[in-house]
Amino acid sequence: MSRVLVPRGVLAAEWIKLRTLRSTYFTVLVSAVAALGLGAFDLGNLVADRDAMSAERRAAFDPVRFGFSGGYYVVVLAVGTLGVSTASSEYGSGLIRTTFTAVPRRRRVFAAKVVVVGGATLVLGEVIAFATFFLGQAILADEHLEVGLGAPHVLRAVLATGAFVMVFALIGLALGVIVRHTAGAIAALFGLFFVAPMVTGAAGDRLRNGTLQQAFQALSSTTGADAAGRPSTVTAVVVCLLWVGVALAVAAWVIERRDV
């Protein structure tokens, strides 16, 4: 099957492209610094101000989710941008013609990009998620607030947080193919993440729970569907799969049809 859908050579070509792009390393650096740095900063502040915390806040405190807040948005956006540019930069420079002249079955190119970008960002996302988790728990250990990976929902939350990075990168890749302009595709991607929850929020929780941001928040917390009206884990997974599936399907459809 891999022979038919993605020949190894095409896969190798996309892998060379990804690992020889400077923005790839920049993304890795920004992601690691943001996730670990901001995560440690937030948790450090929390530990320092612990005595000032109200009883309700203390009850609702999620020791896993808390470390994934601020810095992780930077990770998701940096990696999403990387996903976009792996496709849009080729359209912008005209290199897409060289690529399609070498591999006229364009879906093979697209499939190879999906495998390479998806695989690389999954590894990156998981490494950063676990590193952030362990760093955060080490900080919380001072106040004996830490949890282990074996506690309920913790492993799921960490794994899903890492995997969401891949989800976002793949949606970015698909948007890069569909929009073909880096700036436009990034705007669409950020809009999907930040604006969609606000717009749909007005229409009620059910619709809002279909957005990526809500799914991400649900998946990265250990409390699951809570009072804040978050979607359940299953719903969040389905929402992610639907967004990725639709984005990839549309991209695979247009990539064959358009002149370059």
Next chain:
Amino acid sequence: MIEVRGLTKRYGARVAVDDVTFTVEPGRVTGFLGPNGSGKSTTMRMILGLVAPTAGHALVDGRPHRAFDRPLRRVGALLDADAVPAGRSAYHHLASIAASNDIARGRVDEVLDVVGLRAAARRRAGGFSLGMRQRLGIAVALLGDPPVLLLDEPVNGLDPDGVRWIRTLLRKSAAEGRTVFVAGHLMSEMALTADHVIVLSRGRVIVDTTIAEFVRGGARGDVLVRSPYGPRLSALLTARGATVTVEPDGALAVEGLAYSRIGELAAGEGLVIHELVARQGSLEEAYLRITEPEAVHRAADGVPDGAGA
């Protein structure tokens, strides 16, 4: 061999390529000429399956480009020298393209040597001059050692050394039996490189012939005559069937009579001649003569050059 049959591309109401049919034979260099915006690039992109034709088809060695599993071994193409990865080195650019067609990594070093980029191979291609980008683009075309080469404006931005180098490369490739199809808009350059020429104007083939035939049929020759008896000489030559035009400085440009015959006629009437020069029309003139009215028309239409190309 490249076979183009009835190829047509419409963008809305505008016809970029209009029912184009021609064959590019192996073993010779075929020049593909036309003003900017005449449809050359669109035609080449249709041959490579990048642009879907509205009608007609193009075959490379009997098959559509899309049918090739590893097309770089069948067709090498340079479409746009500016298409380089800004942040990637020339070496990694070539390595990724080679990998996609299962071409051995050693071939990358070979083509870098052929195009003279070995020393710059590890530098970011974004910092390359236009001449170096052209060489990199040609390296891509040569990667698969293909029997068919398709190059769009390969001499753009090259210095005189580079121009001579590409000319030699094209001639050698043709001598090896390859099909060499080169688009350009400089007739003078084509005259030195090509054996055969196809001229496109406003999306249609207006010339498809050998270079020799093109020079013979298209280039105008005339005779420049200077004489103190201009009006009398003019009347005499016109009476013998020549077409005479008076140039701004009073000299006569005579068409339709050989310079020897003009001398004899003038001597017979005792008319003094100060200068008698046979002027050979250049290929450039011939080319401009057939394409210029179109270019003027195009400008008047307000159609931007290169639109949709």
